[in-house]
Amino acid sequence: MSTMFKILQLRINSGCGKRLLGTLAAKEAGHYDVIIGGGGLVGTSLLVSLAKNETLCNKKILMLEGASEYKPQSRSKFSNRVSAINKQSVQLLKSVNAWDFIESIRYKPVMEMQVWDAISGESINFNHPNFSDSVACIVENDLMLEGMYRQLNDLLNVRIMNEAKIDYCLLPKDGAEKSEVTLKSGEKFTCDLLVGADGFNSTIRKAMDVNNYTVMYKQMGVVATLELDTSEYSGNTIAWQKFLSTGPVALLPLTDNLSSLVWTTTYDHARELLKMDPSEFVNALNEAFSKDYRKSSVVNNVMKFVDTVSPFKSNQMLLMPPKVLNVQDGSRAQFPLGFGHASSYACKGAVVIGDAAHRVHPMAGQGVNLGYGDVLKLTEVLSEATYNGSNLNDIQYLLKYEQERLKANLPIMLGVHALQRIYCNDFTPLVLARSLGVKFTNSVPPLKRFFMERAMA
Ligand SMILES: Cc1cc2nc3c(=O)[nH]c(=O)nc-3n(C[C@H](O)[C@H](O)[C@H](O)COP(=O)(O)OP(=O)(O)OC[C@H]3O[C@@H](n4cnc5c(N)ncnc54)[C@H](O)[C@@H]3O)c2cc1C
Known part of the structure; x- marks a missing residue:
């Protein structure tokens, strides 16, 4: 059988009570209130x-x-995603209720993040005052899925x-x-x-x-699970990201001595990195993090000059990762x-969410x-439509979802796209401009807080 069915549960409720019928004895076989394409x-x-929303729990939902x-993954090793x-x-x-499960297995709070420019050495770091709260949590994708399943x-x-x-769809x-x-x-x-x-x-x-506006970055994200010498950073709670001209290389903490790698680089370099034997790969990585790429005397001199005359002083010290x-x-x-990025997220009878709507x-x-x-927004809007006696495909509600999410997604999408363009470049005036921007942001706490809150909300 090419298609495997899994009826996890099919229950017809009185309110949200559970009356298990066990078969597809629904009003119309093959018709659902909601079909989600992609799991x-x-x-x-x-x-x-x-399905957990009180107003929507009577709806029949199919995920294709x-x-x-x-299948849940073995926990003996960390997943590379x-x-x-x-x-x-x-x-x-x-x-x-998926978080209780994740919490009972493993996740890592990140207390601080250092981001720096390989060419100018200019850095910025993000943390809550007195490290009172995490700036992000690192969770394996498999664990999130298992928690939800x-x-x-x-x-x-x-x-x-x-x-x-799904082969094709017809819409109203x-x-x-x-x-x-x-x-x-x-x-x-x-x-x-x-x-x-x-x-x-x-x-x-x-x-x-x-319309879907797309750009292929001609870059690969190389991922791996790494063992680190964290003797200088007890607890391994810092995330590191260094911007090389080929793309950023980042370490995301997993445990006291393990971190996950995301190394953005060219197709050819990624291929080489995957072919290297483990010790060569480790050497290449340590070199990428420790090598001094500061080669432009113009950038160095201007940044030194700015340091001496600027009224904005930051006490930023560049730390070396483990x-x-x-x-x-x-x-x-x-x-x-x-x-x-899709030009629209909604039409009569259909909406897009996640990477289908925006890839960053x-x-x-x-x-x-x-x-x-x-x-979160689609659940809220569909629940409101149902509460008000409207259909789930009422375009008025779907457009509300679209407008709210465009407002939230677009600034982040464009900001990240701009960063990709500005940082994957070693053109001196651009290096200078971005380094001055980082210095300024780092030395003006309200500005830095603004960026931090947008990214971590
Ligand atoms: C290296 C890397 C690191 C990342 N790190 C982060 C991070 O730290 N934080 C963060 O927020 N994001 C991160 N992301 C982005 C994040 O992984 C994606 O945004 C997210 O996984 C997208 O999820 P999705 O469910 O929308 O899409 P997908 O994960 O692409 O899922 C789509 C699903 O649809 C199914 N499908 C596709 N076509 C069909 C069809 N025709 N019929 C039926 N099913 C179909 C696929 O099998 C798949 O299961 C990272 C991405 C990469 C590549």
Whole structure:
């Protein structure tokens, strides 16, 4: 059988009570209130969030995922896919009860972040005053998924189909009465609202016929799990990111002596990094972090001069990150990086969320955070529509979702895209301008706080 069905639970409720029917004895077989296309972090979080919402828990929801059935990963090793998540994302995971599970297994609060420019040496660091709170939490993507999947046993009217690749969709704008999804296998489903959570190549976004502005950065993100000598940084609570002209190299803490790597670099260099034997790879990494790339005397002299005359003084001292001792076997992998933004997130009968709507460079750790923000807003708007007796595909509510999320996502998307352009460059005037910008931001606490709060909200 090419398509594997998994009916986790199909219950028809009286209110939100549970009356387990166990079969698809629904009003119309094949029709759902909501179909979510794509069961990555963002699609799965929407499934749990809708199903746990008091106003929406009577709705029948189907999630279609092209990959095979999710299986929890072994915990003997750390996964190489991790995310730096902000307070709002932790809040979402708490609201669907997934955070208790993550907390019981592992996650790492980051108390400080140092970001610096390899060419000018100018640095900025982010932390709460007196280290009173974390600036982000590092969580393995698998653990977030497992935490959410564990909630499904208690959910009502939720169905997940794996190996269910969406082939094409018809929407009310194409003349269809309801949104209609056809799988590669030929099976068809209809729904009131189709949600595209199917990643940056979204089939659902294409069916919505919206423009999608894309840029391929011609960069790969090389990830790995690293063992560090943290003798000078007890607790390993600092995240490090150094901007090289080929892209940033970052260490995200996982435990007292393990960190996760995201090294953005050219295609050719990424290929080389993956081929190197472990000791060569570790040497290349230590060199990238420790090598002095300051070669422009113009930049050096201007920055020194600014230091002597500027009324804004910061006590910023450039710290050296811990030395990398080893790379864990089999943990190296690479992912293509790009920018994408849909011109619209909603049309009658369909919306897009997560990477299907916006894809951003991982340098600022914002991708899944923006996606979780979409999930919170869409849940709120659909709940409001239902409470007011409107249909889930009422365009008035869907446009409200779109407007609110455009307002939140666009400044971050554009800011990160601009940073990518400004930093992956060693043109002297640009290096000078960005270094002066960093110096100024670092020495004016309200400005620094503004950036910090936007990124960590
Ligand atoms: C190296 C790297 C590091 C990152 N670090 C961070 C970080 O620290 N913090 C952060 O916030 N973000 C980070 N991100 C970004 C983050 O990983 C993504 O934004 C997030 O995973 C997107 O989730 P998604 O569910 O929207 O999309 P995806 O993860 O792409 O999921 C889409 C799902 O849809 C399924 N699918 C696709 N097409 C179909 C179809 N036709 N039919 C059915 N199913 C389909 C796929 O199988 C997949 O499961 C990072 C990204 C990279 C590459």
